[in-house]
Amino acid sequence: MNKQQRIKLMEYQTRSFTEGTVEYMNDQWVFFDSESEEASLMDDYLHQEIEILYNNRWKKGKIFEGGKIDLGKDSIFLQNHDLIRIRKHLIYSLERLLEGLSDDSFFQFVTSLNSLQFSVYDCIYCYNHLEFLGHEKRKSGVNFLIFDNQEQLCNVQHHFSYFESINDRFEFTINSGKRMIIEKVSS
Template sequence: MERTEEKKQTKETGTVMKRKQLFSEKNKWGRGTLMIEDGICLVENDEGDILLADSLGNADVLMKRGGRWQPARICGGAAEIGTDTIPLLGGEEIRYEKAVKRPLLTLLDSLDDETFLLFLSHLHGFGLSVYDCVFSYNQALFSSEGVSFYHFSADEAQCALQHHRGSSGKHDRFEWTASDGRRSIMYSAARQDGTA
């Protein structure tokens, strides 16, 4: 019983470390411009994609007001900034906290600490961060074996990742291919049972 509790505590400590590491990643913030179309508040992000302001959910939002970025909450056609509620006209600049795609987050949570840090190091080597993930498919959500696919994209960098799961989650292989032709293969540092 004591051994099980110790394993659980170690896993929770690892998860906290991973979350702190992800919180400090670059490209965590997206930029956008608000648009009002037929009374609906939309955000046009830096890539030119249009999303509903409501789709930002509980993400932190900053709005430029008086030349300063201030915490804001968008509610329909208005923004709450401090104690003020101001009507949105369109054209307002915002910054919003990006989310890590859930299938990618599930993969990251499943990695041992050493492999997790190695994964981030590889990704940073391509000039990217976990917040640059634009497509994620995690086969492990459906089967214990198979291949998962991820695509990362930023202004200057593109990278595709194939994650080949070994039998029983052991000996995972990560194949990275960048748009500039660079390739890299990475193996998990430890087996899922904690042995090397």
């Protein structure tokens, strides 16, 4: 698995977007989150990738000042009540943890999490103990992660031991009592 494949797997995660509509109010574009009904200024998302429902299809683009969206070859301007999606950001400690996993461990972790109906974007807490070990030769410990998909909670303990071999063990526990353990050992 290369970096491009990792990006693809992350791109197709469920709940990776905040979806809502926009309105022009007081000389500013305002985004209304359809789930939480919270309002935020579109200026907060300038130069970020967004998706807009355009001609009944989701189109990727970048948002610029004045409600301009660059779709690559074309540019369009926001209209009142346009439906848009803004990609969520991962919790920094989770992002660093995922970057540090081997390709096999990364794939097994993400696909196992998905099989339990959770997305990496459902992470509400991540303690990444690996970050505190720096450049030590022997690295072992446990990372703690909590995911919330609005229906259930999932606690993940990531036991790791990196020295002569690379050992990643993920213990998933859902609040319903369902449990799953996966382990990846490589030399």
